[in-house]
Amino acid sequence: MVQHVIHGFGPVWDSSSTVLVLGSMPSPVSRKQGFYYMHPRNRFWPVMAAVFSDDPGASVREREAFALRHHMALWDVLASCDIDGANDSSIRNPHPNDIGVILRSAPIRVVVTTGTKAGQLYRSLIEPGLRRQGIATPMMTLASTSPANASKSLEDLIAIYHDAFTQAGVLTE
Template sequence: MATHPNSPLLHVTHGFGPVWDADSRVLVLGSMPSPKSREASFYYMHPQNRFWPVMAALFGEPTPAAEPEARREFALEHRFALWDVIKECDIVGASDSSIRNAVPNDLAPIIRASRIAHVFTTGGKAAQLYRRLCAPHLASAGIDVPMTPLPSTSPANARMRLPDLTAAYQVVVEAITRTGRA
């Protein structure tokens, strides 16, 4: 996403916790919440982000209302957990390419306490940071779950249309189905 040339590099703390329960089957990880998501204290809250329309299409349902509680219920009902790779970092606006000094979230406790059997990352930076920061920690904790990188649903990824994103995200439903009810 383009940033204003005078935008400052800010130290940002994630600010809200993961969405999950003991019956979660997959974990979907972004990099760091956008300013709109941090403001709303919930995931994928920028009005142009296509995450929620994609997930709704996958499950054949209407897009959940823009309120965090409706989206939380949707995620839990469909057995996908949400969190981000990064707990804190230096970042300019919502620009993943500007991320510096990333500190990862500790994913092990929720993976151990749930039925999560697959991790998906949304966007190239989330995948890169997961491989570098989270995967080694999980391996040292004796946790071996596969990770599949997915394209970003951000408006910055304008080259991918909604049908293309929905097709790419079909693997999420397949992973949920492999571990129980979709």
């Protein structure tokens, strides 16, 4: 059932964040818990654990500390939209977050979107406004860590994210 959804919680970032990771819109489970990628079958946190060789923990507080420790900012492209559950293909009436707030205040080297829809929404709703402000941060669309993305194994996702973070200079060997 399509519902109008408001994001419900803010970004995670600080003045040392060098990579901004953006999803499209939090899942119902993530909105309920008030944090990013909290569905137990979403592979984001296991991927990050492998990429950084560090345990993100399970609580919101631990995962927030993990993100900041590894210079990651977390947010979503959308502030609100009409959506059926967590189905990105059902998104209608999207309204973007003001991503420029982070890009103007932190030394972000790259924006990474977790999935095709997040990348499309970023390019259409956010990038034009950033260009008008003179902000030209590179953006990469990576594979979704959602359980709905069965075409990528956990090992595939770890390799994709590791390569992208290394290429962007936010992860050193």
